[in-house]
Amino acid sequence: MAVEAVGRSAPRVRPFARLGTGVLDVLQVLGEASRLFAATLRTVRFVPIDRQRVVAQMVRVGVDTLWIGALLSLFVGMVLVVQAAEQVENVTQEILGPIVGLSMTKELGPVLMAFLLAGRAGSAMAAELGSMTVYDEINALRTMDIDPVRFLVMPRFVAATIALPILILYADFIGVTGGAVVVAVDPAITIPVRSYFDRMLEWVHFSDFLVGLVKGTVFGMVASILPCTFGFRTRGGTEGIASATTSAVVWSFILILVFDFLIVRVTFAL
Amino acid sequence: MATPAEKRERGVAVDLRGVRKAYGDHVVLAGVDLAVHPGELLAIVGQSGTGKSVLLRQIVGLERPDAGRITVGGIELPRYLTMPPEKKPFRIAMVFQSAALLASLTVAENVSLRLRERREKTSAEIARITREALEHVDLAGTENKLPGELSGGMRKRVAIARALAVDPELILYDEPTADLDPLLTEEIGKLISRIRDRRGSTQMIVTHNLPLARAISDRIAVLAEGRIAECLAPAELAASRHPLTREFLRASALEPGSTSC
Numbered sequence: 380m381a382v383e384a385v386g387r388s389a390p391r392v393r394p395f396a397r398l399g400t401g402v403l404d405v406l407q408v409l410g411e412a413s414r415l416f417a418a419t420l421r422t423v424r425f426v427p428i429d430r431q432r433v434v435a436q437m438v439r440v441g442v443d444t445l446w447i448g449a450l451l452s453l454f455v456g457m458v459l460v461v462q463a464a465e466q467v468e469n470v471t472q473e474i475l476g477p478i479v480g481l482s483m484t485k486e487l488g489p490v491l492m493a494f495l496l497a498g499r500a501g502s503a504m505a506a507e508l509g510s511m512t513v514y515d516e517i518n519a520l521r522t523m524d525i526d527p528v529r530f531l532v533m534p535r536f537v538a539a540t541i542a543l544p545i546l547i548l549y550a551d552f553i554g555v556t557g558g559a560v561v562v563a564v565d566p567a568i569t570i571p572v573r574s575y576f577d578r579m580l581e582w583v584h585f586s587d588f589l590v591g592l593v594k595g596t597v598f599g600m601v602a603s604i605l606p607c608t609f610g611f612r613t614r615g616g617t618e619g620i621a622s623a624t625t626s627a628v629v630w631s632f633i634l635i636l637v638f639d640f641l642i643v644r645v646t647f648a649l
Numbered sequence: 650m651a652t653p654a655e656k657r658e659r660g661v662a663v664d665l666r667g668v669r670k671a672y673g674d675h676v677v678l679a680g681v682d683l684a685v686h687p688g689e690l691l692a693i694v695g696q697s698g699t700g701k702s703v704l705l706r707q708i709v710g711l712e713r714p715d716a717g718r719i720t721v722g723g724i725e726l727p728r729y730l731t732m733p734p735e736k737k738p739f740r741i742a743m744v745f746q747s748a749a750l751l752a753s754l755t756v757a758e759n760v761s762l763r764l765r766e767r768r769e770k771t772s773a774e775i776a777r778i779t780r781e782a783l784e785h786v787d788l789a790g791t792e793n794k795l796p797g798e799l800s801g802g803m804r805k806r807v808a809i810a811r812a813l814a815v816d817p818e819l820i821l822y823d824e825p826t827a828d829l830d831p832l833l834t835e836e837i838g839k840l841i842s843r844i845r846d847r848r849g850s851t852q853m854i855v856t857h858n859l860p861l862a863r864a865i866s867d868r869i870a871v872l873a874e875g876r877i878a879e880c881l882a883p884a885e886l887a888a889s890r891h892p893l894t895r896e897f898l899r900a901s902a903l904e905p906g907s908t909s910c
Contacts, residue, residue, distance in 0.1 A: 428768075510752075515745040515749040516749045518711050518749065519743070519749035519751075522709050522710075522711070522743045523811075524767075530766070
């Protein structure tokens with residue numbers, strides 16, 4: 380009723396305060412991630428000693444990403460050919476090879492595999508470290524004079540940074556092969572498979588692979604440091620772990636795209 | 650073989666002066682003064698939320714006090730914490746309320762974790778120390794189990810074995826008997842007493858369990874309103890006039906005339 384409506388006034392919306400809080404939160408996450416990145420770089424020199432942990436993490440990252448990465452790349456390569464064939468129908472289908480090759484090596488391979496790594500391995504990292512934070516396991520390490528950054532973050536960081544460029548090469552290969560399969564079997568495509576590969580080899584250079592690998596290295600760092608940052612930031616119980624995991628994946632996706640833009644901008648300027 | 654008196658010398662003294670800690674406006678520790686003698690087993694009791702666990706976290710260095718001074722073994726805590734592990738003259742271990750075992754490691758890997766990471770001992774030595782620590786807590790034969798396969802009481806004992814494996818001069822226990830039934834509580838209590846008698850480490854135990862504190866400790870410190878309200882021997886407990894201590898005694902059915910079923 381009217382009396383109730385007056386009594387229960389709607390909460391005041393303070394958009395500027397919320398915006399300010401949001402900006403501060405973003406800066407805080409970026410600051411913590413930067414500090415963790417710097418701390419992790421300082422422990423990278425222990426890789427030879429801690430190689431077993433690094434290899435174990437590389438196997439985990441690989442297993443998490445390999446099969447679904449293959450499936451994803453295969454279909455992306457196939458879709459690219461079908462879509463591009465439609466677009467270039469009135470020009471020439473000879474450019475299908477370069478389109479697939481350049482797209483996969485420079486953009487789609489790195490970004491898709493980085494998203495996959497962040498979504499699967501990254502979310503697992505955030506959940507695992509989050510759980511360890513909530514249940515005092517990280518504090519237990521500290522009380523035992525064991526550096527949690529060296530023990531937990533460095534192996535994941537090195538594993539992701541090495542594994543992602545390799546996974547990108549693998550995705551490039553599978554994607555290009557997927558495109559070739561469509562070229563071979565789709566009656567709407569009139570060029571031979573050999574022509575698809577010949578034109579691709581004319582257009583795709585080593586520098587294109589290199590750009591993809593640089594992206595892979597940077598994205599691997601992002602997709603491991605951010606989940607670890609959110610893992611260490613976790614507060615509360617199960618809900619906190621779930622929230623940290625979601626935030627880690629979302630933030631990783633955003634920062635991967637931000638760094639993608641920056642790398643593209645820099646490489647175009649060179 | 651060392652006499653009990655000699656063993657007690659292995660522990661280190663802990664001294665807190667005016668330790669304060671607040672989270673925002675909420676003052677948890679409002680100036681704690683406490684002296685723990687080498688080899689002593691001190692129980693800290695108090696109501697939930699009075700800062701007992703916070704106090705332990707200051708002593709082990711997981712948090713820094715806002716004010717006050719903590720010395721362990723005569724060394725200022727900040728100086729001790731910044732020492733390289735191999736230069737530290739004594740070791741501090743903590744047993745967490747949740748046991749805080751690493752879920753992906755086996756019992757033996759959890760117990761030997763610090764020793765393996767330090768790489769100062771041979772594999773055979775580490776295996777021997779791990780075996781002895783597990784035997785000490787009556788968990789021989791569980792080496793290859795994962796924490797998830799153990800009961801709550803066993804996990805707590807593995808956490809104690811992990812603490813013992815580093816041969817600490819000071820052991821801090823945060824609610825070691827929380828969530829345990831009375832029989833397991835008694836078992837953990839006996840284990841902590843045995844550590845005092847055999848090893849002589851200084852031990853500080855935070856607990857709600859007044860009967861346990863009374864049964865095993867040398868002194869009991871009552872934490873109330875962010876300060877040590879009183880610190881007394883178990884035998885003096887019944888004569889305490891402090892309202893919180895009396896309330897605890899009544900609730901624990903230790904006070905004559907308290908009601909029971």
